[in-house]
Amino acid sequence: MVTLHHLSNSRSFRVLWLLEELAWVYDVDYQLITHQRTQNYLAPDELKHIHPMGKAPILIDGEKVLAESGFILEYLLKKYDINHEFKPTDEDGWELFTFWLHFSESSMMPPLVMRLVMQKIVEKSPWLIKPITKAIAKKVEDLVIAGNINQSFDLLESQLSKTTWVAGNKFSAADIQTYFSAKALDSRGGLGERNHIKQWILACEERLAYNSTTVKGGKLFDANDSQKSVK
Amino acid sequence: MVTLHHLSNSRSFRVLWLLEELAWVYDVDYQLITHQRTQNYLAPDELKHIHPMGKAPILIDGEKVLAESGFILEYLLKKYDINHEFKPTDEDGWELFTFWLHFSESSMMPPLVMRLVMQKIVEKSPWLIKPITKAIAKKVEDLVIAGNINQSFDLLESQLSKTTWVAGNKFSAADIQTYFSAKALDSRGGLGERNHIKQWILACEERLAYNSTTVKGGKLFDANDSQKSVK
Numbered sequence: 157m158v159t160l161h162h163l164s165n166s167r168s169f170r171v172l173w174l175l176e177e178l179a180w181v182y183d184v185d186y187q188l189i190t191h192q193r194t195q196n197y198l199a200p201d202e203l204k205h206i207h208p209m210g211k212a213p214i215l216i217d218g219e220k221v222l223a224e225s226g227f228i229l230e231y232l233l234k235k236y237d238i239n240h241e242f243k244p245t246d247e248d249g250w251e252l253f254t255f256w257l258h259f260s261e262s263s264m265m266p267p268l269v270m271r272l273v274m275q276k277i278v279e280k281s282p283w284l285i286k287p288i289t290k291a292i293a294k295k296v297e298d299l300v301i302a303g304n305i306n307q308s309f310d311l312l313e314s315q316l317s318k319t320t321w322v323a324g325n326k327f328s329a330a331d332i333q334t335y336f337s338a339k340a341l342d343s344r345g346g347l348g349e350r351n352h353i354k355q356w357i358l359a360c361e362e363r364l365a366y367n368s369t370t371v372k373g374g375k376l377f378d379a380n381d382s383q384k385s386v387k
Numbered sequence: 388m389v390t391l392h393h394l395s396n397s398r399s400f401r402v403l404w405l406l407e408e409l410a411w412v413y414d415v416d417y418q419l420i421t422h423q424r425t426q427n428y429l430a431p432d433e434l435k436h437i438h439p440m441g442k443a444p445i446l447i448d449g450e451k452v453l454a455e456s457g458f459i460l461e462y463l464l465k466k467y468d469i470n471h472e473f474k475p476t477d478e479d480g481w482e483l484f485t486f487w488l489h490f491s492e493s494s495m496m497p498p499l500v501m502r503l504v505m506q507k508i509v510e511k512s513p514w515l516i517k518p519i520t521k522a523i524a525k526k527v528e529d530l531v532i533a534g535n536i537n538q539s540f541d542l543l544e545s546q547l548s549k550t551t552w553v554a555g556n557k558f559s560a561a562d563i564q565t566y567f568s569a570k571a572l573d574s575r576g577g578l579g580e581r582n583h584i585k586q587w588i589l590a591c592e593e594r595l596a597y598n599s600t601t602v603k604g605g606k607l608f609d610a611n612d613s614q615k616s617v618k
Contacts, residue, residue: 208545209494209538220482226489231482251453251462258457261489263440266497273501273531277523288519292508300504307440314439 158232159187161206161214163199164374167225168213170332172373174229176365177332178236188372225336226257229329242329252315253323256330259308264337267304271297309341309350316352320359327363335360336376343377389463390418392437392445394430395605398456399444401563403604405460407596408563409467419603456567457488460560473560483546484554487561490539495568498535502528540572540581547583551590558594566591567607574608 160175162168178184191200191212204210207223215222215231222228233243244253274293281289312334315322323330338353347353360366370376391406393399409415422431422443435441438454446453446462453459464474475484505524512520543565546553554561569584578584591597601607 208542222482222486224486224490224494226493227482227486230485234481250465251451251458254461255453255455255458258489258492259455261493262457262496263455265493266500269497269531270501270504273527276530277526281523285519288516289523292512292520292523295508296504299507300500311439 157185157187158235159189159216161189161191161203161212161216162373163191163193163203163212165193165376165378166199166212167336169369169373169376170225170336171213171215171228171232173332173366173369174232174242174329176369176372177242177329177363178232179368180365181241182236182238184236190373226261226333229257229333233329242327244323244326244328246324249324249326249328252319253328253330256315256322256334259311260330260334260337263304264308264312264334265340267301267308268337268340271301271305274301305341305346309338309347309353312338313350313352316356321356331356331360339376388416388418389466390420390447392420392422392434392443392447393604394422394424394434394443396424396607396609397430397443398567400600400604400607401456401567402444402446402459402463404563404597404600405463405473405560407600407603408473408560408594409463410599411596412472413467413469415467421604457492457564460488460564464560473558475554475557475559477555480555480557480559483550484559484561487546487553487565490542491561491565491568494535495539495543495565496571498532498539499568499571502532502536505532536572536577540569540578540584543569544581544583547587552587562587562591570607 158175160168160171162172172188175184175186179186191203194200199211201210203212203214206216207214207221209223211223213223213225213228215228217231217235222231237243244250274296278286278289278293312322319325321327321331322334335357338347338357341347342354342357389406391399391402393403403419406415406417410417422434425431430442432441434443434445437447438445438452440454442454444454444456444459446459448462448466453462468474475481505527509517509520509524543553550556552558552562553565566588569578569588572578573585573588
């Protein structure tokens with residue numbers, strides 16, 4: 157049995173969700189250990205004693221201590237998803253799956269995190285220098301944040317105008333990986349008129365396993381929490 | 388035959404390098420199209436006409452237009468690496484390979500890019516506000532950059548103290564993926580006393596395919612260029 161070290165409102169939501177999907181289909185059993193964020197909304201120090209990166213998700217399987225969402229999803233699929241329910245095996249499906257598994261975390265998330273960091277910096281600036289901080293944040297936004305976010309989510313919108321799910325017409329773990337990034341933007345009203353993404357978010361949230369995930373691990377980007385998070 | 392759209396001093400170095408490795412072992416033939424950066428050291432607009440993200444690498448294979456380094460490496464291995472020369476098939480090797488393929492781009496690169504962006508912002512600030520810009524950059528460095536970079540590269544140092552290459556005792560495409568991030572830090576003197584990483588960088592650079600890559604695609608983080616890059 158594997159153990160997931162989960163942190164609320166964090167990337168470990170993805171792993172918990174896949175474990176719930178695997179539980180519904182294969183009766184996979186797992187242990188859940190939930191950690192609480194510090195007062196500054198950071199990951200607690202105890203996670204560093206489990207894995208040196210000190211972040212969630214961390215998956216324990218016997219002697220193995222595994223980190224990194226994309227890898228952990230692949231690991232769980234290899235271990236439990238023997239009928240390939242959550243990863244396409246046809247060539248087109250495999251390509252879309254592998255692209256979105258990487259793209260969601262490598263290209264979509266970094267500018268979203270950078271935007272959050274700059275917003276924090278502005279919020280916490282003393283009023284005297286706040287106008288300058290705002291101007292700097294705007295510069296970073298214009299230089300490397302807004303364009304990258306728009307291009308990434310336009311690409312996702314385009315994908316979802318062609319297929320029901322990100323890797324084709326069947327739900328897969330690439331939807332789980334990508335949902336987190338899309339929901340992060342959506343929770344701050346950033347999706348604009350990208351209606352295919354909005355419909356797909358609703359379709360994700362209608363899944364039984366999604367709902368059991370929120371019951372066990374807490375809702376993602378809860379309104380009270382989302383304003384506090386910096387990473 | 389595939390075509391690589393390459394941009395100097397960019398992530399497409401990785402794909403070019405793997406293509407060169409595949410050329411040495413399997414006589415894989417490919418077409419290389421090299422693009423030049425703009426005066427502001429950005430990717431040229433022409434890349435947007437090839438793939439909507441407008442970045443390198445872009446791999447063309449017939450009708451397919453593929454982006455995202457980690458995915459393209461997996462794609463090329465699946466297509467050409469029939470003897471698994473560049474991806475381990477044993478369980479431990481597969482796990483290390485998959486971890487580092489994701490981790491290099493999802494966890495190592497973002498804080499390196501953020502540091503570069505903040506340095507650019509400081510450099511370009513008018514002198515009157517430069518002290519404030521520096522203070523803000525330091526805040527971001529302390530809050531989310533330095534700690535993440537140190538933890539990531541400590542993890543890599545620890546891995547390379549146990550195995551010759553990142554996925555075990557045989558070179559793989561995960562070394563190619565990870566080398567780019569490590570070289571980015573090293574080119575700015577950021578590796579400190581991490582001697583296993585330094586030795587591994589030298590071992591990477593001694594490969595025949597590495598050298599033919601630099602001949603065809605230009606050296607990575609050339610001293611003249613590395614000061615200019617923002618992404």
